[in-house]
Amino acid sequence: MNRFTFFWAVRKILRRSRLTGCMVLICLVTAPLVLALVFSSSMMAGITNKYIYLSNGHILVHGLSNIEPDKTNIIYVDTVISGSALAYSSDSTASFVIKGITNSYFNEQRQKQLTFITEENINQSNLSGITLSRKTAENLNVKIGDRIALMIVPDSSNSVVAPKIVRVNSLFYSGYDQLDENLAFVSYDYARTLFPSEESISTEILLSNSLMDKTNVITSNFNDNIKYSTWDQNNISVYQNFVTSRQMIIIILLLISCVAAYYSANIAQQMIQDDMVEIATVKLIGGSNKLIVASSFISVFTVTLLGVIIGFFLGLFISFNIGPFLSHLAESGISAFSYYLLDFDITIPYSDIFLVLSSLLIISVISIFISLRKTKRISPIQLFTSL
Amino acid sequence: MHPLEINNIFKSFKAVENRNEYITILSGISLTVETGKSVSIIGKSGTGKSTLLQIAGGLDKPTSGHVFCDGVDITTLNDSKASQFRNRKIGFIFQAHLLLDDFNALENVMIPALISGKSKKQVLDRAKMLLSDLALEDRMFHSTGTLSGGEKQRIAICRALINEPDIILADEPTGSLDEENALEVEELLLSQVKKENRSLLLVTHNIEFAEKCDYMYLLKNHNLELLREKN
Ligand SMILES: Nc1ncnc2c1ncn2[C@@H]1O[C@H](COP(=O)(O)OP(=O)(O)OP(=O)(O)O)[C@@H](O)[C@H]1O
Numbered sequence: 001m002n003r004f005t006f007f008w009a010v011r012k013i014l015r016r017s018r019l020t021g022c023m024v025l026i027c028l029v030t031a032p033l034v035l036a037l038v039f040s041s042s043m044m045a046g047i048t049n050k051y052i053y054l055s056n057g058h059i060l061v062h063g064l065s066n067i068e069p070d071k072t073n074i075i076y077v078d079t080v081i082s083g084s085a086l087a088y089s090s091d092s093t094a095s096f097v098i099k100g101i102t103n104s105y106f107n108e109q110r111q112k113q114l115t116f117i118t119e120e121n122i123n124q125s126n127l128s129g130i131t132l133s134r135k136t137a138e139n140l141n142v143k144i145g146d147r148i149a150l151m152i153v154p155d156s157s158n159s160v161v162a163p164k165i166v167r168v169n170s171l172f173y174s175g176y177d178q179l180d181e182n183l184a185f186v187s188y189d190y191a192r193t194l195f196p197s198e199e200s201i202s203t204e205i206l207l208s209n210s211l212m213d214k215t216n217v218i219t220s221n222f223n224d225n226i227k228y229s230t231w232d233q234n235n236i237s238v239y240q241n242f243v244t245s246r247q248m249i250i251i252i253l254l255l256i257s258c259v260a261a262y263y264s265a266n267i268a269q270q271m272i273q274d275d276m277v278e279i280a281t282v283k284l285i286g287g288s289n290k291l292i293v294a295s296s297f298i299s300v301f302t303v304t305l306l307g308v309i310i311g312f313f314l315g316l317f318i319s320f321n322i323g324p325f326l327s328h329l330a331e332s333g334i335s336a337f338s339y340y341l342l343d344f345d346i347t348i349p350y351s352d353i354f355l356v357l358s359s360l361l362i363i364s365v366i367s368i369f370i371s372l373r374k375t376k377r378i379s380p381i382q383l384f385t386s387l
Numbered sequence: 388m389h390p391l392e393i394n395n396i397f398k399s400f401k402a403v404e405n406r407n408e409y410i411t412i413l414s415g416i417s418l419t420v421e422t423g424k425s426v427s428i429i430g431k432s433g434t435g436k437s438t439l440l441q442i443a444g445g446l447d448k449p450t451s452g453h454v455f456c457d458g459v460d461i462t463t464l465n466d467s468k469a470s471q472f473r474n475r476k477i478g479f480i481f482q483a484h485l486l487l488d489d490f491n492a493l494e495n496v497m498i499p500a501l502i503s504g505k506s507k508k509q510v511l512d513r514a515k516m517l518l519s520d521l522a523l524e525d526r527m528f529h530s531t532g533t534l535s536g537g538e539k540q541r542i543a544i545c546r547a548l549i550n551e552p553d554i555i556l557a558d559e560p561t562g563s564l565d566e567e568n569a570l571e572v573e574e575l576l577l578s579q580v581k582k583e584n585r586s587l588l589l590v591t592h593n594i595e596f597a598e599k600c601d602y603m604y605l606l607k608n609h610n611l612e613l614l615r616e617k618n
């Protein structure tokens with residue numbers, strides 16, 4: 001590589017406003033790309049986790065089981081009773097799944113997923129308590145301390161259908177109303193009276209996060225007579241939706257990165273147009289076409305790369321700082337947002353970001369090279385005539 | 388071996404409209420430029436002076452004939468070999484100064500040396516010396532955009548000389564300068580070429596300039612005619 005190649009490339013980077021503009025634009029494309037990837041995957045991970053921790057765990061074993069937590073892979077094992085119910089208030093009705101849980105159910109992991117609203121001094125009562133979601137309470141137009149009637153969908157043919165009166169003891173919300181709406185919690189013992197059949201008992205198993213996509217590591221050790229289902233099977237439609245939307249998002253972002261790459265190739269082309277005379281001059285004084293292509297390539301690719309790198313960090317910076325803003329938005333109660341999960345932890349999908357950004361760079365390398373083929377046609381003879 | 392030996396050059400161009408019709412521009416031109424000598428060519432516009440310089444500099448190929456530069460037949464070199472050869476052996480000066488605006492005066496002078504693979508350090512002294520020979524010592528670090536036409540042309544002369552070429556090819560180097568600047572550039576170019584004992588092939592419309600060279604030719608009817616020879 002010639003000394004002059006780098007020297008010229010660096011000078012162009014420092015002195016051409018076109019290249020600065022290119023860097024700014026690539027940066028302005030990259031930052032939202034990164035933000036979109038972080039946002040969508042964090043939101044999906046957030047929703048997935050809420051389903052896992054609040055609905056069925058990573059693995060749902062039907063019936064009782066003797067599986068014990070081992071602290072490394074299997075973190076928590078909880079026996080629950082669940083069944084469907086209709087709820088009546090004086091104004092309205094709602095339907096949801098009632099889950100009968102023991103005191104240990106809301107462990108550290110689950111507590112992270114939701115917030116409870118309780119009231120200090122509600123009257124003592126003989127009625128059994130129920131924990132409704134904030135959304136359900138809103139739909140039923142009830143508050144803590146109010147009573148509601150439950151109509152149980154019987155879990156066996158010999159149970160009698162009769163309304164039960166319960167009292168709203170506390171409320172919860174997870175930030176994702178769509179899930180909350182379908183859930184209510186009562187004590188395990190009370191649930192036992194509502195759903196006496198063995199069929200209603202199940203065991204929710206929570207695994208360490210690293211095993212989230214490898215549930216088969218655990219299930220392969222199960223006895224043949226254990227009936228179970230995993231979180232992705234339990235929430236098949238949610239899971240499938242996520243898989244497709246993630247693919248769609250990546251495809252769209254890949255297309256956008258193609259456009260950005262095309263843009264930097266276009267900058268290369270415009271630079272050649274601007275620099276016709278200079279290129280011819282360098283050829284005249286002995287510079288090879290290779291030198292010219294290399295130098296132009298280095299200058300355009302460097303600004304593209306810088307734009308991508310700065311955009312990447314800018315995107316991460318915005319991602320990490322958008323959390324409080326979103327929580328605020330979630331709290332604001334604007335109905336348009338109520339079905340979105342806005343309160344989630346930011347996770348960085350490094351492999352997706354790498355895929356999108358590296359394809360941006362690869363496509364720009366190819367298209368810059370294609371636009372630089374034109375330099376071959378620039379001849380020093382033009383210096384005699386075109387001036 | 389001479390710095391430049393043009394041997395029975397013919398050049399014709401295809402008439403654009405008709406494929407089989409050719410216009411002859413140069414017809415059997417031979418010319419030798421000896422070491423340390425300057426040769427000027429004058430002639431009406433469109434007679435083929437620039438065409439002759441292009442062929443002499445290996446930028447264009449003659450229809451037939453050969454050009455030897457320091458013993459090498461440059462008409463047989465491919466593009467990349469030709470550009471390497473130009474870089475080391477031939478200096479060009481045009482009517483337009485053709486400096487690169489991204490670099491300052493001193494850097495512009497060093498570019499051909501950097502292209503040839505030398506380091507800045509190796510050529511810094513020579514570049515500075517050339518610039519001061521051409522009365523530019525206080526303009527070295529100026530960006531080219533701020534310089535006058537005469538100053539730019541003097542920088543272009545330094546650039547043409549930096550790699551110690553065998554021959555300088557100059558196509559109307561003072562064509563765009565006012566009389567006073569033109570005169571100064573003429574004097575400086577000729578004296579520098581003499582001082583370094585290099586050879587010069589000059590095309591100009593300025594008769595007085597042409598007369599200052601050792602040999603003066605007229606390009607007419609596709610061929611050269613010797614008008615004057617200094618003794
Ligand atoms: N590539 C080409 N194709 C066809 N004709 C050409 C080409 N290059 C030059 N010519 C013709 O050759 C002739 C000589 O051109 P040239 O530029 O050498 O003249 P010149 O003597 O340098 O003129 P001037 O003094 O105006 O610079 C002109 O008639 C020009 O039109």
Ligand SMILES: [Mg+2]
Pocket residue numbers: 436437438558
């Ligand atoms: Mg000419």
